[in-house]
Amino acid sequence: MPKIDEGESESISLAYNRRADVLLIDEARGRSVAASMNVPIKGLLGILLEAKKAGHLDALRLCIKELEAKANFFMSAELRELILKSAGE
Numbered sequence: 651m652p653k654i655d656e657g658e659s660e661s662i663s664l665a666y667n668r669r670a671d672v673l674l675i676d677e678a679r680g681r682s683v684a685a686s687m688n689v690p691i692k693g694l695l696g697i698l699l700e701a702k703k704a705g706h707l708d709a710l711r712l713c714i715k716e717l718e719a720k721a722n723f724f725m726s727a728e729l730r731e732l733i734l735k736s737a738g739e
Contacts, residue, residue, distance in 0.1 A: 710737040
């Protein structure tokens with residue numbers, strides 16, 4: 651099992667024990683652990699994609715650029731293009 655930090659461990663445990671509808675988690679190791687425990691997961695990009703599809707965001711591309719520039723959010727170029735294509739951008 652991958653090593654995760656205490657905060658992620660607690661979040662996953664809480665989501666599991668409370669049978670949460672979804673756990674918001676982005677870090678790959680934490681996602682892997684949560685998935686292995688059948689905890690439903692969603693990342694920030696998934697939330698933003700849903701917001702775009704629901705009409706709450708005009709441009710997902712701008713949100714992604716700000717995340718990368720201001721929050722040091724990292725994603726592969728392939729993931730960025732997949733998300734933007736899914737958003738119709």
